[in-house]
Amino acid sequence: MGRIRRHPKFDGVFISGPNDNFRLYTVNLDTNRTIYGEKLFEENGIQYREWNPYRSKLGASIRANARKIFLDRNSRLLYLGASSGTTVSHCSDIITNGIIYAVEFSARSLRELVQNCADRPNVIPILADANHPYEYAPYIYDRIDVIFQDVAQPNQTEILIKNIYRYLKPKEGKFIYAIKSRSIDTTVNPNEIFEKEINKLEAAGMQIMDNVSIEKFQNDHIVLFGRYLEHP
Template identity: 35%
Template structure:
């Protein structure tokens, strides 16, 4: 019997025995990041490394709220080379869209190459702290995912959730403590971020991602 089971209500799969995370490959036979492929139950699964992706780390740490669905429209702030985005691309399928913003031209070039194969990814070269520079190129989104490793990461998240996220939409903020302050304890910085966010949005889940992602946490909200 197969050990790969879907997380209830999600398109994310877990190998309960080996503690591995998977999505079903939107482009069977194709890999982009040397990820392992596995055939099981007549499907092809892509292995999602939780030490390379804070979203996969949150899943491994037991987050139950990662209910990104087929057809969802995503605003991804800090898409970088597109590692995590490629797995979200599997989850949302051909009907979904990822608007992937990043301020570094070198990584946006890689994301552009990825988007030639994964047609549901639209890379955008822009600074997430200047929403007006990309607002006209996106639409209201079902999910906002942010991983920008910036001092003002909470402000960026709040502003983008206020303007871009649909009512009822979900927000995921990967907080990197060391980008906010190099000296303060991570736990204190996570608590400060939580307190600021819960003044405006309902926090649905909170996970510290250590040791998979050191000094990081994931805050999930519902608008």
């Protein structure tokens, strides 16, 4: 494993091993509890949780050299498609002074999320359909800085745009968007799908700041990092 050190760019993210093939970690906010079978390590009285890039598209993006992840200890994050909390839990380790509104529409996954995050005070699980952003507005009492979306649905770009318009401030709000080409169309070349979805976002007033291929960790996926400029 080697010594664990700070990631050179990202607050709250830690690495070990060679710079071009490192292992990723966050500091475990919920000491001694694991969420998806990840390993725990103690160093100098700090407990680190290994972050598996094959299980988390944000972890994969960091391994694939994302330029920014937009998250820091104070972020207010709206996370769409939280599932049982694999990536949410690492975001919760990073955002120690902020909050994560974690939206998931499968009652079974939400139950696991609630159990997994019971002792993570910065995670608010919400059972809702991300297609209807106004329905969960009563539970969101902060301004949102970043929307993370990983819902794997054919209309995932439209879902993201609706949520951006409802929750992000123009010129300030950021988004992280995992696109799975096979959720949109299995018959079309993934690159054509990615281009089409990027065009939709740009036409809707978004600027793509980084386009990260995570192919090495998850087939036919990219992760876009961008910001909301203005409503067209």
